[in-house]
Amino acid sequence: MHKADGKAVVHIVDDEPAIRNALQRLLSAAGYPCRAYASGEEFLKGSVGARDCVVADVHLPDMNGLDLLAAMNARGQSVPMLIITGFATVELAVQAMKAGAVDFLTKPFESASLTEKIETCLAVGRLRQATLERRRNASMRLSSLSEREVEVLGQVIDGKTNRAIGDILNISVKTVEAHRARIMEKTGALSLVDLTRLWDATRTSMAQADESRFASV
Template identity: 40%
Template sequence: MAERLHVIDDDDGLREALAFLLEVNGIDARFYESGDAFLAALPVEEGCLLTDVRMPGLTGLELVRELKARGLEMPVVVMTGHGDVPLAVEAMKAGVVDFIEKPFGDDVLIDAIRAAFERLNDRSEPEESRLAAQARLAPLSRRERDVLAGVVEGKLNKVIAYDLEISPRTVEIYRANLMSKTGARNVAELMRIALAAGL
């Protein structure tokens, strides 16, 4: 990868560990201790962003929104030790490429970063992306689409169950079907597909 990865995390130990991991995998990275430090360094080389969510000063999601407000479109991977569905939904709606929870395996992180670089280099039309996402959702039943709509809104299983007048266990089954039928590896990817399809 010729482009640069910009890594933002307030944890010195994690930045050191990431520096080693990224170097071993041939990823050129620059490190920042906060979102404010990254903004102060602008303009930076074209690339992707890997950021923690909860940090002093700007949070990772606030940083993503600030970059968009400035017209800077960088593929972003968000990492957090405090993952939950509403936070993942908020991150996906803010436009992040992936949302990974700490602790994560090295391969999970490297795959997410590579996906971000693919997004950076993907010059396909938005219409193509929308059609591809819609094709992945085509096999879903009406009820599975109802459950997906609840997931996109960030609702918990029990709330989706209440809204649809089904049991929480049935919602879990539908969610498993959603993952299987769309080929999504995780909730973040499922959210990306749904949002790209216009849901």
């Protein structure tokens, strides 16, 4: 029997009471904490954990599953979603995956198929959360650097030598070396590879934050 993370909840969004209740019973019996909703609006009024996942019917009374996914994305809720439907087409499946759904399942389906895809969604959720934590940690570590140290770090990441950095920033080689030492100390990085990973993670986080701001306008 597969069991989800103790903190993870499977959110079921389906307007058909019989299917909604059947899914909740099946997943609860398999060891997954569940919450069920009859509409997209009802679901959006609730709270969703970062490591949760959503099982949503593509046809809902107030919005379709893809609209629900779009609403979650607009809120910055990158919770993995499994789209289910009794009227599957290749076009619909492609639309669901392009919209960001983790997977697609056609009714009727075997319980093993459902739990297998739930496990995939939960694994994706854990991976996304771990990635987010790494980016937050990287941002926190780099935020301790002074403006000059950030300038030096940027040149280091670009592969510049200490002498070249000194010429570009109009400082001595010894000053560059001192900045580099403080950068390593403040960030806890052990090598240039570590620094590059921190730098890339922070830039990715900032780019995604900018995308979210523009999407909400």
